[in-house]
Amino acid sequence: MDISVYRPGELTGADRAAWTGFQAQAHLHGTPELANPFLAPEFALAIGRCRRGVRIAVVREGGAPAAYFPFQRTAAGVGRAIGLGVSDAQGVVHRPGFSWDAAELLRGCGLAVFEYDHLVTGQRPFEAQVSGTFPSPVMDIDRGYDAYLAQLRTHAPKFTRSTLAKERKLGRDAAGTRYVHDERDPAVLRTLMDWKSAQYRRTGRGDRFAHDWITLLVERLFHTRSAPFAGLLSVLYAGDRPVAAHFGLRSERVLACWFPAYDPAFAKYSPGLVLHLRMAEAAAADGIAYLDLGRGQKEYKDSLKTREIQVSEGWVTRRHPVAVGHRARRAPVRALRNAVVTRPELFEPADRLLKRIGKIRSK
Missing domain, CATH: 3.40.630 (Aminopeptidase)
Structure with missing residues (x-):
């Protein structure tokens, strides 16, 4: 070689x-x-x-x-x-x-x-x-969001009904919800990192954002954009208030899920789950083939996945x-x-x- x-x-x-x-x-x-x-x-x-x-x-x-x-x-x-x-x-x-x-x-x-x-x-x-x-x-969306949702209803019917009902209730209680697939406001990225740090502390895990190089990496990738690659910040708003957000990386065919978090004040609405469904819908419209939820045992991943x-x-x-x-x-x-x-x-x-x-x- x-x-x-x-x-x-x-x-x-x-x-x-x-x-x-x-x-x-x-x-x-x-x-x-x-x-x-x-x-x-x-x-x-x-x-x-x-x-x-x-x-x-x-x-x-x-x-x-x-x-x-x-x-x-x-x-x-x-x-x-x-x-x-x-x-x-x-x-x-x-x-x-x-x-x-x-x-x-x-x-x-x-x-x-x-x-x-x-x-x-x-x-x-x-x-x-x-x-x-x-x-x-993995969440397969290569056949479109409707096909994914139909598969989800079959695979996890109770989970699907509950999540969609919570989204509707959040919309009623907060006078509407709004989803931004590619949020460009760095202040919202900072909010996400603060939520994630607090989550790490609550669950007894090491805070990744306590490492300066990881914070710098995420900020740098947030500003990195090319035709096939981008750092993608996706946000669910209740009214004008962000209640869940996710920062991940996108290539031409894959959205790699990386740092999801939500505002604990809205936990009863499961905003993180709602966010993942909205991400899947928008990613499917962009031609993404699948969302990679990443290695690790999590109940929400088992509910959302189509395969591994x-x-x-x-x-x-x-x-x-x-x-x-x-x-x-x-x-x-x-x-x-x-x-x-x-x-x-x-x-x-x-x-x-x-x-x-x-x-x-x-x-």
Whole structure:
């Protein structure tokens, strides 16, 4: 393989266009997950402005680009998926039929190990050391919103009736509702981040927006717009007051759900659920094929989904002492976390404990 490694700012316009082209054609070649906006060049470039060690490997065959592999690395040669911890899709974006040798790619990138936690399907050279595979619920809207809603009525009739009734009641009580699919007011984005931070604290989770780089990343992506990619802020208003909002990323065919939150004062109306239905309706009108709700066990995801795709976590390693040491440190932590998350008899008590801690923190 002819492998060249670049800093994000060194990537040429031609390479960005080729990368985007691979994503645009992915669904035609049986790799639709490669169209996810977390795998877009815009996301990699935004991460590069917020984090150190971001690199992009370009693999060429016969002088023409064949694949793009964004990653982050340390001086010791530890590699991580770009945006590890906040990215919901990871892997190599490539032309149809391209395959690669994992060890050779790592060697060409100066990596002893590459760690991922949301590897998309179809990345066979990276799957040899998968430590776990997890569902990521999806809302299919490629046949239009009406078809999706009809399927939802069949799959979850009580949920659908209840959510639509709550939307009507919210409209009556608030003198009307209004949905904005692409809100451009940065003050509303700030409101969403404040809601989300409060939610993290209430539920005992770590506040992602306490990390300056994540706040900066979201703000940067909010202002990033190209023909196939955009940071999308969607807002449900009751009268003139925002009651639920979501910030995610859009590619040509996928809306990746990322940061949803709502005003707790309106909780009885389930504004977050109403918002997701309005998002699906507007996204379908824009030609989006599906909403990716992201990995994680949530009751609302089970109600809204039409199917699930799979993402994996694990490592790719070369024979190298750095790889051995890194995996020895990380494997026990991951194994413990996944044992808790995937087993209800462990997850439910842990979740209750975190919420109690959150209530104490919020006082």
